[in-house]
Amino acid sequence: xxDKTFKIKKTQSSxxxxxxxxxxxxxxxxxxDQNNISFNQxxxxxxxxxxxxxxxxxxx
Numbered sequence: 001x002x003d004k005t006f007k008i009k010k011t012q013s014s015x016x017x018x019x020x021x022x023x024x025x026x027x028x029x030x031x032x033d034q035n036n037i038s039f040n041q042x043x044x045x046x047x048x049x050x051x052x053x054x055x056x057x058x059x060x
Contacts, residue, residue, distance in 0.1 A: 020028075032042040 028042055028046075029039055032039045035042070
């Protein structure tokens, strides 16, 4: 018998205030609106993508 127990995962989140140029905020908000996701979700996905795709040489 396989274990198909539903397990709830809780992701820990924190609030952090950041400053961005107004034109960047407008671009991000427009893309979020077009894709029916929140501004925050889009920013998190963009940051994760950027960090996962950084070249090894940019650690310096």
